[in-house]
Amino acid sequence: MNFSKKNHEHKNKNVIDVSKKVILSVAVIAALGFTSCKNETKKETETTTTEMSKDMAITDLSFGVRGNCGMCKNTIEKAANGVEGVASANWDVDKKKIDVSFDDSKTDAMAIHKAIATSGYDTEKVAGDEEAYDGLPGCCKYDHEMMMNQSGEEKSDDHSNHDH
Ligand SMILES: [Cu+2]
Numbered sequence: 001m002n003f004s005k006k007n008h009e010h011k012n013k014n015v016i017d018v019s020k021k022v023i024l025s026v027a028v029i030a031a032l033g034f035t036s037c038k039n040e041t042k043k044e045t046e047t048t049t050t051e052m053s054k055d056m057a058i059t060d061l062s063f064g065v066r067g068n069c070g071m072c073k074n075t076i077e078k079a080a081n082g083v084e085g086v087a088s089a090n091w092d093v094d095k096k097k098i099d100v101s102f103d104d105s106k107t108d109a110m111a112i113h114k115a116i117a118t119s120g121y122d123t124e125k126v127a128g129d130e131e132a133y134d135g136l137p138g139c140c141k142y143d144h145e146m147m148m149n150q151s152g153e154e155k156s157d158d159h160s161n162h163d164h
Contacts, residue, residue, distance in 0.1 A: 059104045064149025066122040079119035096148035
């Protein structure tokens with residue numbers, strides 16, 4: 001009699017232990033699920049931020065472009081600005097040099113060289129389109145032998161390139 005009662009109590013205790021374990025497991029699983037969810041959200045945010053900063057990446061570039069005057073300046077800058085991703089373009093008539101800022105996720109340096117060449121102007125890397133050059137106003141028909149990408153110093157000292 002006494003033995004049987006003890007056995008019964010033991011069984012009840014087992015049932016309670018099992019229930020406790022189940023509740024604990026559910027809580028742990030829920031906690032894990034919540035944590036992993038949180039991590040995923042965090043990851044997504046980080047990825048978005050990286051992509052955004054990549055989109056905003058602006059590259060500054062300078063290279064030589066031949067030309068004569070203010071009309072050349074307009075044509076050259078218009079050609080560079082016509083390339084998607086170019087934020088700004090400024091051609092220096094004295095230095096025969098253009099400063100361009102562009103989004104390098106949308107375009108690259110060669111696309112800008114080619115666009116300027118298509119408008120008729122020689123760049124350091126691409127010769128100007130001949131037909132477009134022929135169509136330029138007389139004052140804009142620049143010398144193809146012209147020095148380009150000059151620093152101000154070279155221009156003020158004409159003998160800097162000679163050995164005498
Ligand atoms: Cu001109």
